[in-house]
Amino acid sequence: MRFITLCVRTLAVSESNFISAAEHAGETFVLNLGPQHPATHGVLRVKLTMDGEYITRAEPVPGYIHRMHEKMGENRNYAQFLPNTSRIDYLSAMHYTHAFVGVVERAAKLEVPPRAEYIRVITSELNRISSHLVWFGAFLLDLGGFTPLLYAFDDREKILDLLEGITGSRLTYCYYRFGGVCNDIDDEFIRGTRAFLEEMRPRLKLYRELVTDNIILRKRLIDIGPISAELCRKYGATGPVIRGAGVPYDVRRSEPYSVYPELDFVVPTHAEGDCMARYLVRMEEMGQSLRIIEQALDRLPEGPVLGKAPKTVKLPPGDYCYAVEAARGRFMVRVISDGKEIPYRVKLRAPSFSNLSLFEEASQGMMLPDALAVMGSLDLVIPDIDR
């Protein structure tokens, strides 16, 4: 099986050399993938130069939903920028807010009560599972399987209900505050989360049986779209993309933040680097997130959830960074302060942007349906790319 695909790939590669000649001879055509395309999940446009079924060049054209988040950061105070962070990548709002409150807490040296840190970890990991579930459904939709989406959204709905109960919103949470979180979690949430943990484990098994072991999926993903660790380094790809290339890079471990060092979890990696590896990394991550939530619930200390924070936050002049592991990879906020109420500069390092950048090189000489599988396996969120 592997041998056959290898042959096909060698063929494709040798053909890709030939293709440039075809391009030269004007025998190629341009195909617009997007800006409105079901497989780009938003408004991303990829300009594909095609030679028949094969891609000779893929040029991503981002920017269709650029909302100037970085610029908005420069004209409002720190607290006012907080709701923006959850709109950058709407699927992992908790992580993004975490990075922003993290950078302010680090710069202003604010204490965060331990209970708040645990609550942050619990909600962040719930958010990670819900984000991966959306990816799972949408990715399989790209590949032509409709049913898994309905299973995934059934589970995701439970997470959204839980988070809605404590934060008040279902997607763009604005729950973290400088120095803690805005509401304490109640018994209902804890009970609900424990019940969810119980329900989710058999569901992950169900996904494995129904989807992961399915021969159609395996044939669509195994040995398709190899992305090497070298390529990831070149473009700064992080998250499940680099872990799917065998590099155990996870911000929760390599630059520990919050209470992650106290928790026991493994960073799943797969060395193959193909679409299947990235798929498996995300599926295993959901299991690990369940483990993290369980431990955090067991250790949840009593106490306040919001530490002391000044009414108007002013950071001492300087340059501050804080990175978190969002669902799509490393998200970092860099704030440059000149001592005023309003930041001088807010730089957002979004994982999807780097993950998209490698698509051009990775999709060279690939068949179009395979390229869509690669794009799906990168788990792009377009507002995150454009910011």
Place this chain on the structure above:
Amino acid sequence: MKHSPRQIIDGFWSLLTGMRITLGQFFKPTVTVQYPHESLKMPTRFRGHIVFVRDPETGKSLCIACKACEKACPSDCIVVDGIKREGEKRKSVTDFKLDFTKCSLCGSCVEVCPTDALEFSRAYNLASVSKEQFHCIDLVKRLEQE
């Protein structure tokens, strides 16, 4: 490409597993809520647009028109005005307009209010054909009408 017998068996097995799981789900209870006919109750912390809290004693708003919410709002959705009536210690609100088209439901206004005069409503069936309906929600009038 010729298929090996192994692949054919694998294919059949995948099919059977899929069928088994689908059939199992068939007998599980329905999770869908038939929305317009039945609707869910919103949790107590649900964030709808902001509304005034009624003072249980006077039946009026608790707002003292301090404009803290106006300043805190990241999107400039709030315009407050108030006057100081004679014989009263604090100012009272005469005008409170919310531009809900710009509101991000962040909750800054609710948190910053010194008298806890604001809360989130549980209204979520918010749809309209004209933007005027949300452009300028008059909270003072709303409280009077309730």
